[in-house]
Amino acid sequence: MPELPDVEGFRRVAKQAAHRQVREVRVHDAQVLRGVGSEAFQRTLRRRYLAEPRRHGKWLLIGTAGAANAPASPPVVLLHFGMTGNLQWCPHDAELHDHDRVVFDFAAGELRYRDMRKLTGIHLAREQDEVDDLLAGLGPDAQQIEAAEFGERLTRTRRRLKPALMDQSVIAGLGNICVDEILWRARIHPNRSTADLTDDDLDRLYREMRAMLREAVRVGRVPDGPSWLTGHRDEPDRRCPRCSTALRRTRIGGRSTLWCPTCQPD
Numbered sequence: 001m002p003e004l005p006d007v008e009g010f011r012r013v014a015k016q017a018a019h020r021q022v023r024e025v026r027v028h029d030a031q032v033l034r035g036v037g038s039e040a041f042q043r044t045l046r047r048r049y050l051a052e053p054r055r056h057g058k059w060l061l062i063g064t065a066g067a068a069n070a071p072a073s074p075p076v077v078l079l080h081f082g083m084t085g086n087l088q089w090c091p092h093d094a095e096l097h098d099h100d101r102v103v104f105d106f107a108a109g110e111l112r113y114r115d116m117r118k119l120t121g122i123h124l125a126r127e128q129d130e131v132d133d134l135l136a137g138l139g140p141d142a143q144q145i146e147a148a149e150f151g152e153r154l155t156r157t158r159r160r161l162k163p164a165l166m167d168q169s170v171i172a173g174l175g176n177i178c179v180d181e182i183l184w185r186a187r188i189h190p191n192r193s194t195a196d197l198t199d200d201d202l203d204r205l206y207r208e209m210r211a212m213l214r215e216a217v218r219v220g221r222v223p224d225g226p227s228w229l230t231g232h233r234d235e236p237d238r239r240c241p242r243c244s245t246a247l248r249r250t251r252i253g254g255r256s257t258l259w260c261p262t263c264q265p266d
């Protein structure tokens with residue numbers, strides 16, 4: 001499931017379309033369009049230039065402009081990738097994938113929104129107010145938030161730590177894989193109450209979140225090398241890469257959670 005690092009990867013893909021003029025938009029499956037019909041979507045974007053893509057949490061925002069290198073003005077395309085979405089930059093002659101739902105066509109190539117399960121999709125905001133409305137429920141981006149605000153928002157309500165970190169209205173961008181990795185690096189049990197975190201715990205959590213995101217963003221996903229918890233998720237005999245204890249897996253907040261009982265005591 002795409003999380004902040006994956007969407008950063010998609011942002012780099014979308015950069016290849018920046019400052020290029022949309023020749024046409026082909027909608028192969030209108031179910032991924034949210035709040036806008038195919039024809040209006042195609043008509044609005046045809047001949048506009050895409051701006052540099054931006055990201056907030058798991059959302060990718062692509063502004064548009066009427067002329068090359070003009071400052072972007074609405075409309076803005078907002079993409080969410082749900083469980084299975086991604087973006088591809090393809091040559092014109094690349095075979096269409098079964099799950100290519102929307103194709104933005106440029107002289108230099110095609111930007112394709114590919115998604116198997118279609119749980120979320122693509123929005124079109126015609127003015128800034130619509131962008132603000134769509135993102136109104138989100139907390140600050142996990143890569144941008146300052147330490148003091150991180151601590152304040154996380155401890156505002158008493159709840160279990162893992163669901164709090166995954167709650168997009170608290171901090172935007174983290175999902176199941178990122179949060180397991182951060183908690184393991186910070187040596188904090190996923191079931192701890194946010195009310196019981198010490199200043200030292202919060203410092204460590206913040207530091208490890210930043211460090212983890214920095215490395216993951218560079219590769220466009222949470223790395224699954226041997227020194228990462230994620231690298232051991234799907235092994236039959238899962239062991240902690242730090243202490244070799246057998247890893248535990250349970251459901252917390254409805255999500256499959258992996259942790260080390262030695263490194264992350266109750």
Ligand SMILES: [Zn+2]
Nearest residue numbers: 240243260263
């Ligand atoms: Zn361990």
